[in-house]
Structures are given as C-alpha cells and as structure tokens.
Amino acid sequence: MKMKKLISMVIAFTLTATSLIGCGSSGGDSKAQGGADSSGKTTLKMAVWDKDKTAYLQPAIDAYKSKDPNVEIELVDISSAEYQDKLSVMLSGGSDDIDLITVKDTPGYSSMVNKKQLEPLDSYISKDEVKLDSYSGTAEQLKVEDKLYALPFRSDFWVLYYNKDLFDKAGIAYPTNDITWTQYEELAKKIASGEGTNRVYGTHDHTWRSTVQLPAVLDGKNTIIQKDYSFLKPFYEMALRMQNDKVMMDYASLKTGSIHYSGVFENNQTAMLPMGTWFMGQLMADKAKGTTNVNWGIVKYPHADSVKPGTTIGTITSLAINSKSSKKDAAWNFLKFFTGEEGAATIAKTGTLPAIKSGDVINTITSQKGFPTDESSKKALETEKTYLEMPVNAKSAAIEVILNEEHDLIMTGSTSVDDGLKELSKRVSEELEK
Template structure:
C-alpha cells in the first residue's frame, strides 16, 4: 500500500503540540509528561460517581486524555466550550501517556466504560478501536451539522475506513529540528539551516559534540521511538512504512548508530533503561539538535515561561534534514483526533464538543497556546505566529513552520497495529546492538510481509 503524500502547503502554517503514539509514533506522538525524566504516567483515579451524570442542572461529559499536568491546551478548550454551554461540565480522565491506547482499548471494550469523548493518539490506535467496533461513525453528525471536511486539507480522506469516518483531527503536528543556540554559540559554529542534507546535518552534529567526561555535549538526540530514526527514510515520498521491504532504512540506521558509537548522541540502551523523556534531555542544555514533533513547542514555551527550563531558553527550530534530491521542508505528519465511543452516554452533546474542538473555534483556542491545529485559517496562523515565547524574530524558526510535503507517519491500514509492533521490535534490537542493521531489516521484511499476506 503506497503512502499518500500530504502536500499541505500550510502557508504561514505555524507550528507548534504533546503525544506519542507509536509509542505516534506514534507522532509516536507523544509521550509522558513534558519536563519529567520518565515516560511513566499513572492513571488518574476515577471520581466516586463514574457515570456521566448530571451535577445539579449540569451534564458531565467524560473525556479521556493523557498528560493533563503538562498539556497547555486542555483547560482553555474546556473553558471556552463550557462558557458557551453553561449546563455542561467537561471532566478529564488521565489514562497515562505510555500505554494510553492500550488502556483506552481495554476501557472501551469493558462493561464499565462511560466515556463520552475519547482522544485518539495515533493511527494504529485508531485502527485498533475501529476494528473492535467501539467507535461511533461520525458521518451522519458531520452531514447534519454541515461540517466542511475540506478544511482538513485531505487529512480526513486518509483516515476514512471502508467509507466511514470515526474520528475528527484537532491537532496536526509535523517534525522539525529543535536546536539550542547557546550550544552553537559556545562552539563558534553556525546554526542549522532550513535546507540541510543528512550528510550536512551529520557533520554539523559532530562539529559541536564534546566528549569530555562530565562536560559532554551531544550534537544530536534521538528519542527511543522508532519514528525518530525510521521515518527519515520516507521523506522522499517513494517509500512507505507499510511496504514490507525496508532496505531504504539502512543509511539512516548506519548514520545514527555511527553517531551513537562516536558519542555524538546518547546511547539508546541507556535512554531506554533510564526512561529519560525527550523533553528532559533537551532541557538539560547539553543537546545541540533534537528531531521532534511540533507538539513540543508549546510545552517548551510554557516551561521556559514558568522558569522550569533554564538551560535551553535560547532555542530555535529548523526544517527537517532531507536526502539528496528531496525538497527542503518535506517532513512527517501526525494527527491527534477525537472520537465518540459507541457506548457514550451523551452522544449528541459529545458531538457538539468534538465539533467545537476540531473546528475553527477550537483551532483558535489551540493556536493561542502555540499548538498547531488541524484546521488552519489565516486567523489561526496569525495567532500561532504571535505566540509569546516563540522565536518569531528568528527568520529560520519562522520559516521552518512552512512545510513542503507532509507524509503521515503511519497510514491507515487494517493491520497497522501489528505492523507497528513488528517495526518497534526490530528497531529496539538494532539500536541496542542485539541485532545487526541487515538482520534487523531482514526481520522487518519477513514479519511485515507475513502480516500483509494474512
């Protein structure tokens, strides 16, 4: 199955959202609480009255989320919706970040689930819920409400399953290169640009690396998600993570493993064992460059504003590095969506909330927090670019928010969850050194091809 390129010319599209799903991916999108040093988040206790009950004259809608304490946009969205619906209370339930989709699937297939709205972190998680039949088709709601799907610029086409749409995206993040200007200034090296090949990127990372014990500076940082390495290989639009043949990943594994061997980046096994969150790594101030999604921008701005981050306050972003012959600004997209469970107690009211958050009104609220929404209008773009704390006087950072080609991290496929598992296992084996790059790729080829043939 060939990946469809999202050629979203988000003119002026600013960037700026939290998550993992593949782990987004999957986008891996999206991880444990920002600013912590672990990716473990505990599930919040449900209130004593777990039914979506009326509180006085108010109706309570239960919304499944993750990372409440570190996500800047949840409460503003709730405040705006409740302002327009004074008879409604939105109650968030934090299912944790690391195993969010697994926990959510368990909740929705159990007898006691009473969520009205659920957040869907990634495509594999979405397909799992669709295959289990626990999500309500939204097509009739969309039609009756006159929602124009064109505002999503092709995203909804790519998440339609057998002619039905079970979620609406409210965030659309893409990957950029974060960098710490202080590290480059201290080394006397020029900042990253918006048009770097992978060879140029690798040389730049090596040029600012310091391996003095106790004073280490890492030229690059790769989080433990497979997407941080594997998805370099799909930027040319010719390959897809669902092809079943993965030889195209070899140059990128070779590059990252060589950097790891030379101390240019931190050791994968150590990161895995320690559970160091990518935000914690960047916040330490000794990472020059880190490839990560735009979801990190809003958190970075907030943590610097509150004084929690003090060693990475002079930061910027650049466009993703690219292979020779690939257009600068080609990058990876990951969406975060809202859905309504089939057993939701208040489906009509839940739809009103989904429509609000995923539409133009919700987009303005998201943009005001420095988060990139799925719906991008001129007004929304202006709000994002004006976000306090974003390096808007930095021409490179502003231009980095203009993308050329966007490719979904994981396209919709009935077996996407199984494929994700196979790719994650091979990635872990390669990065820990328990399997060579060639053997790891051979394992991916064999396992994914078998899954696709089922």
C-alpha cells in the same frame, strides 16, 4: 370513611407510580440529550496522555465551558508510552466510563475502528453541516470504508529544534532551513563536547521508532508499510554511528530510564532535536513558567540530497466518541467545538498547530510570546510536502508492533542492522499476507 381512605390511598399510589415513571423517563431523555445529572450538569470523561505536558488542553476546555458552563470535562490521564495499551483494556469490557477518546496515532485508530469501539460521526457531521474541507484533506485520510470515526484537531509535522546558546558558545553557525541529513550528522559531531554529566550532545533521538525510520520515506519511493525494509539501512547505520560516538544519548539508557526528550532539550543537554511541532507549545509554556531557560529555534526537517527542503512527516491527532458512551450528544457538542474553528484558534494560542490552518492561525502561533523571533524559525513552518507517519490500514496496528520490536532489537545491538531489517521484512510480509 373507609371508602374515602381507600380512594386516597389509590390516588397516592397512582401519583407515586407516575412520579417514578416520570423520573425513569427523564433519566432516559437526559442520556439522549447529553447525560445531565439532577443538577443539570454533564460530566464527560476524556482520555488523554501526558496532560501536564500538553499546553492546549486546559485552555480549550475552559473556552468550551465559557460557552456551556453546564458541562464538565474530566481528563483521564494516561502516560504516553502506555496510552494505547491501557486505553484498549479500559474499552475492551464495553464500559462507558470514557466518553471522548483522544486518538494518538493511526494504528490505535485502526484498531479501535476494527473493534467497533468508536462511534461513526457521519450522521452528526451531516446534521450540523460540518465542513470537512476546512481540514485541508486530513479528515479524508481518516476515513475507513468511507466512514469517519474521528475528526482531527491537531495536524503536526516534524521540524528540527536547536539550542541557540549552545551553538553560540561553541562558535558554530545555526542549522539552516535547507539542511541535509549528511550535514545534520556532521553538525552534530562538531558541536558534541564535554564528559559525564557535563556532556553536551550534538543531537537527540527519542526512543520512538519514527525518529529513525521515517526520514527514509521522504523521497516518496517507499512507505512504512511494505514487504521490503532494506531502504531503512542508511538511517539505522547513521543513528548507531552517532550513538556509538556519543554524539547522542544511548538508546538503551533512554529506554530503561524512561527519559523524555523534553527534559533532555529543556535542560540544555543537547544542541539539536528532531521532533514534531507539538513540542513548541510545551516549550513556550515551560519558559513562561520558568521551568526552563532554553533559548531555542527551529528549522525545517533535514532532507536527503534528492528531496526538496520542507518535505516532512506529518501526524494527525484526532478526537473520537466511545461507541458505548451514554452521553454521545454532549460528547459530540464538545468534539465539534474542539476540532472546529473556535477550538483551532484556542489551540493555536498555545503554540500548537491545529488541524484547521489558515494564515491567521500561523500568525497566531508565530506571534505568541516565547516563539522565536528570527525569520528562519517562522519559515520553518512552511512545508513543501507532508507524508503521513502511518497510512490508515487494517493491519497497521499489528505492523506497528513489529516495527517497534525490531527497532528495539537493532538500537540495543541485540541484532545487526541487516539481520533486523531482514526479519522485519519477513514478519511484515507474513502479516500482510494473512
């Protein structure tokens, strides 16, 4: 009896140990296969900014979940102004709390690549035969030493938004698709009216340095990374002129009040707004919800006299995988969908321009309920040439900090335009020579 009891105990111990080993093995396989929990569900955490102002996020997530209901996408929302700083802190400890990273801009992308925080995607791309030519050259612009660490899902460019009702009320003709910067300033001065809280501004510059700096690179003679920034002077002088004449809101007040451009435009406080095509989706969504009654249209971005209409500045918004994520396979499956043709079709339905563009995609956007019905607005989406806001460069993150700091000093009147641009040239030159 004792021997039988002993054998039974050994068998029970062996089965328990085997079961434990099996569980451990299953957990490891689970991670390799995508990180599913005991219920078969996989939760992926995705870093985004201003999710409530981003019309395409939830529709794209819902479209993916209809294909794979065992995946949950949890959005980690960070404010736009603090996005890269907070994301850097979250990733610096090597944590796998974030699986998918929305890449906001080139400096942030370059910084995360340099810190090895992004997973190289080349093996995934090769295995699943992803066609990079579908992105019309934007994917190649993200290569670092011939490796891709993200794929684009949005490829936006700047246009000029305008408020039709404010122009109609003032009896002034709408801006055209061939508006120059000189005409733009004249039009802004002409339509500005009223006092105090009833003031209608002619135009609105958001606090980003890009609103002032980027128009200066449209002639193709300069880039935003170089050693001499004197070419920015005419555009800083124009911005300060309009600010001093109350043609547009005061930069310092916008900064201290954390005032978002969407509120200014949607509350009918400004007649014009230079901004990216990403704002179209929010406008259509907010009008559908009844949170704004703004009657809007768009035309091509203003241009210098020597530059062809339709020449503009473009941005690439992409999606990457945290190199420390334990759910890389599952993250890739979502990334592939989100940045692919199905994701593009879903994104386009919210009025946002996806990275994969086609005639069907443009028609999808312009036929959306809420998109302006006039031909001028539709023509505004036809571009002549697009320059990147910031080229991929190992020093771009450091240079971005310098550009922002000097922009802030000039726009607040803490330094003169000439002195600010001299200091900007000096600091960037030193950074490039390191």
